[in-house]
Amino acid sequence: MSEDAKRHLPLWRRDFPIRWDEDHYVTRRQLAKFLTLGSAILVGANLAMVAAGRTRTSMAYPPQRLCAADALGPGESLLFRYPTAQDPCILVRTKTGALVAFSQVCTHLSCAVVYRPADDRLFCPCHEGVFACHEGTAGAEPLEGPPERPLPRITLDVRQGDVFATGVVS
Incomplete structure (x- = not known):
């Protein structure tokens, strides 16, 4: 294109010299x-993540002795690490006398939960999350605050007067 022809083009045409005949159009249908x-792919991926999050898995690990079964009175707790040294957990003897153990890592933002004997519940001080602390097959269900997932439960076994951690149900 000659210099004279370029001068008569609109300014936007000079700034964006696109050859429309060589451009590959994408149709509305495409x-x-x-x-x-x-x-559809994003919806499928989200559904797969939800399904994977709702399935509870039980992992067996080598048993680890925690304490004597009568070492904790009703309303007392004991901190321990299981299955590795990087996994903080809490063993609780509830007011009813049942022994239960859970991961001490809050499912909201990984703060450490503590046992409140007055309420017989686990409390996360970071964002005031509260978890149920009772025996059963599920983990400690969230009752208040931002946590939406239960704390993983540590399976316990009492053998010859000693309490052993035997697995993790997440």
């Missing part, structure tokens, strides 16, 4: 197909 397929 764009709609792409957006539909992409949205």
Whole structure:
């Protein structure tokens, strides 16, 4: 294109010299197909993550002795690490006398939960999350605050007067 012809072009045309005949158009139909397929993949991925999060798995680890069964009175707790030295847990003898153990790591932002004997509940001081502290097959269910997932439960076994941690139910 000559200099004279370039001078008579609109300013935007000089700034963006696109050769429309060489440009590859994307039709509206192609764009709609792409957006539909992409949205379907994202929905499928989210559903898979929800399904994976709702399934509880039980992992067996080598038994670890925690304490004597009569070492804790009703309303008392004991901190320990299981299954590795990087996994803080809490053993609680509830007011009813049941022994229960849970991960001490809050499922909201990983703060350490503590046992409150007056309420017979586990409390997360970071954002005031409260978890149920009772025996059963599930973990400590969240009752108040921002946590939405239960604390993983540590399975216990009492043998010859000693309490052993035997696995993790998450």
